[in-house]
Amino acid sequence: MVPVNTAMKIFKAVLSIAITLVLIWALQTKFGNLPPIGKFLNPVTGFWQNAEIKNAFADENLKLTGLQHKVIIRYDENRIPHIFAQNDHDLYYAQGYITARDRLWEMDIQTREASGRLAEIIGPEVLGTDEYHRRMGMVYGAENTLRGIMKDPQVKTSVEAYTDGINNYIHGLSAKDYPIEFKLLDYTPEDWKPINCAFLLKLMSETLAGGSDQFALTNNLKHFGAKVTNDLFPDYPFLEDPIIPKGTKWNFKPLPIPKPSADFLAQMTDSIKTRGEKEDIGSNNWAIAGSKSANGYPILANDPHLNLTYPSIWYQVQLSSPAVNVYGVSLPGAPFVIIGFNQKTSWGVTNVGADVLDWYQVHFKDGSKNQYWYNNRWNSVNKRIEVIYVRGQKPVYDTVIYTHHGPVVYDNAAQKSENAGENIPVGNALRWIAHDESDEFKTFYLLNRGKNYADYREALKYYTAPAQNFIFDDADNDIAITPNGKFPLKFKDQGKFILDGSDPANDWHGWIPYEQNPTVKNPERGFVSSANQSSTDQTYPYYIAWQFDSPYERGKRINDRLTTMKNATPDSLRLLQGDTYSIHAQNVLDALLKYLDPTKMSVDQLQAYNALKKWNKRFDAGEIGATIFELWWNNFYRMTWDDKFGIKNTHLLYPNRDRTIKLLLTDPKSKWFDNTQTPVIETCGDIVNIAFTHTVDKLVKEKGKMNNNWQWGRVKHTEIASLAQLPGFGSGNFISGGASAVINAISGGSGPSWRMVVQLGPVVKGYGVFPGGESGNPGSFYYDNMLQTWKDGKLNELLFLQSPDENSKRIKSTITLSVK
Amino acid sequence: MLFLIILILTIASSFILPWWAAAIIAFLAAMYWGKTSGKAFWSGFAALFIAWAILALIKTIPNENSLATRVAHLFRLPNWLLLLLVTALIGGLVGGMAALSGVLVKRAFQKK
Secondary structure: OOOHHHHHHHHHHHHHHHHHHHHHHHHHOOOOOOOOHHHHHOOOOOHHHHOOOOOOOOOEEEEEOOOOOOEEEEEEOOOOEEEEOOOHHHHHHHHHHHHHHHHHHHHHHHHHHHHOOOHHHHOHHHHHHHHHHHHOOHHHHHHHHHHHHHOOHHHHHHHHHHHHHHHHHHHOOOHHHOOHHHHHHOOOOOOOOHHHHHHHHHHHHHHHHOOOOHHHHHHHHHHHHHHHHHHHOOOOOOOOOOOOOOOOOOOOOOOOOOOOOOOOOOOOOOOOOOOOOOOOOOEEEEEEOHHHEOOOOOEEEEEEEEEOEEOOOOEEEEEEEOOEEEEEEEOOOOOOOOEEEEOOEEEEEEEOOOOOEEEEEOOEOOOOOOEEEEOOEEEEOEEEEEEEOOOOOOOEEEEEEEOOOOEEOOOOHHHOOOOOOOOOOOOEEEEEHHHOOOOHHHHHHHHHHOOOHHHHHHHHOOOOOOOEEEEEEEOOOOEEEEEEOOOEOOOOOOOOOOEEOOOHHHOOOOEOOHHHOOOEEOOOOOEEEEOOOOOOOOOOOOOOOOOOOOOOHHHHHHHHHHHHOOOEOHHHHHHHHOOOEOHHHHHHHHHHHOOOOHHHOOHHHHHHHHHHHHOOOEOOOOOHHHHHHHHHHHHHHHHHHHHHHOOOOOOOOOOOHHHHHHHHHHOOOOHHHOOOOOOOOOOHHHHHHHHHHHHHHHHHHHHOOOOHHHOHHHHOOEEOEEOOOOOOOOOOEEOOOOOOOOOOOOEOOEEEOOEEEEEOOOOOEEEEEOOOOOOOOOOOOOOOOOHHHHHOOOOEEEOOOOOOOOOOOOEEEEEEEEEO | OHHHHHHHHHHHHOOOOOOOHHHHHHHHHHHHHOOOHHHHHHHHHHHHHHHHHHHHHHHHOOOOOHHHHHHHHHOOOOOHHHHHHHHHHHHHHHHHHHHHHHHHHHHHHOOO
16 A cells, blocks of 8 residues: 555656646647747747847858859948859749748748638638638639649749759758747748749739729619719829820831720629728839930939838848849749849839739529630639638638639628628639739849840830839930839720629720830930829720729929939939829919918917918928818818718729819819708808818817927828837837928838949949848847938948959958858 | 756756756656655755756856846736746656656565
């Protein structure tokens, strides 16, 4: 018999061991949104290991498998890598390896987002987002694009080498080396695949060419009828200054334009929220001819506006092999430089906003949805099963129906989750350019190596989506711009409203030939530019879109300034990138003010009135006038339209700013100014006054009598959030000028994601900065070291080395990759 | 004695072994050198508390505590020192419990 004493001792020991084991288990386990606390906090493998030493510049020699020759990577003082390889394979291998070192988690999470695989690591709360991406056909599109990539030997080699480089980096990691976000979310990096590069392209297409007003506009048509809809949503803006200068001749014979189909109006039964106009994604680029520059060679500038995040969407890199030497920004997760320059040329992009996403009403034979009506007969659908893995749960199997147009994104209202875009109609098939086989990387492969205008034109023809205004200049003194992409051949306004999917006349009718995409080379005015406005004047024979990404104000300001510019230097263009002058205010401020009567104002109103009178029309951080104007206009806009378009449970499209301006300037007695919810009949002047009173009252109420807190920079919230939206990992709120409709388009969390100015000449000189840093590690000093330069509106001189052993004081360290 | 052994072995092992190896070290060390359960617990606790604090400080000081400050913010802690304290306490708890277990196992097998 075991003595009680001994039994007690054993019990105590076992209990103590059990408690210890449970404790360790609990510390290793993820509960809810918290990281596993011991795994994350322990200093051996946890987050403390991600803390980098300041000025961590050390030379390294790394031996890697898969390399063919030695690669030398030189890092400058901003830790920007300058990669020198002896062939293209090694070049892109090294680009993959080096990019992964700095941005592995960003690459992983972007791929997961695009491919609908977030729930696998996060859990059921993001299942709706995943389903949306799957059902939009992101995976289907990426598979098709990968096919295009693999058919092209040069791009195939590059993408595969890039993939190898990333994977060699991943395989060399141990748990303590994982980027901090892997530790927070408690998962491990997985191998990169070539299709991930295609997913990145799909993500760009989703951001830049994945929206549609078709559904809302179709609702407008039902609600207001064709006459009103056509009047309020015209096919060409009242105010415009197109990208291809007005009057440019089209030197081609256009294809016959397809005949419009019999009208069809889709039936909609769904209920959704409304949304206002969204204008925070846009970009600027311009290039001036040698005749306008101080040194006689062209200068090019580009600043793409995107959501600003840490880490940045861009990664600066110099790529050099015997076949290429190029500097610029790349997309982490894709080989090549996307925006940049080489010794002879430079190029940049802004978004076109082409109508390349169309909805087709599908008529199914019966509830099984196996057949649909098209071309006067029943046709079979394809079904694609999407398997979505969910952390902590069983996988979800989601069946998506495909017609010949594309996926039926939601075939019943129940599928549509909270996370889905409200602009997606239920029961419609999606025809989207991003589903097509494509090889966009070829364009960048060729642009990186381009020497002249002919090379530029050749590069553009491989580009499908998202369509971009490709701006270009070269050392032979050519400047050019081309709104470019694969544009479907359509009848006018085909896709402005939802289309009848049973009528072949509504299908896309082929493509606009590449050489007939709008383009201009060396226009007389001595510059080319774009800021997301209309591609052309109304003489262009083809339909690209009924409305482009942004109203014309930024473009107009750029063109006004460039018209008068002489002897320009890179600094002149840098200053223009920071310009905050509002063409919108120039157009409407006087018209608004004339309705106000200062003799009948309160003290507060009079102060505001005087501030507006004095205002220089600039959206600088210290301007009070900018604040009052912006809020006043927004109130005026909303008070004009809300009662007619802000209807509950119906997703209507509001008339845009341009149409509202036309009403204000040319039709002040318009019925649209009448607030239908009041017994009296209002005109423009009444709405202007009510909006003004409301604006001043609100400012006084929220900020007190006029004081420094009314300044634009303090009213506007500007912040660069971390990609994962983690508190503490972003920049925090800071004071900044700029607005979405001025050149310096810093607005909330979006704005110039990369600013670049390149002066061509006997020796090319590049300048650039993005808000953030090269490293994606929040524990690195190179996570946000360039933010201040960006905030100050300055640019860094970009170090463009001609050989790996070129001497430069700016080189801080060297990594040598050699064959294992 | 026990304290010093656990401290040194924990720091030394941290460069090659996972963090929970420290629990095994404390357990085994207490089996050999542990005396009373109270002493064992506090030796294990203090050893891991200090070892983890040292290991974390080695990383965070050259970093000017910038990452620790960001993470503290993320967990809504007012400053990084509190994060260090939490880290060290977790280590201490594991070390203390493991050492206590070690000494209790030893006792269970002792004749008296």
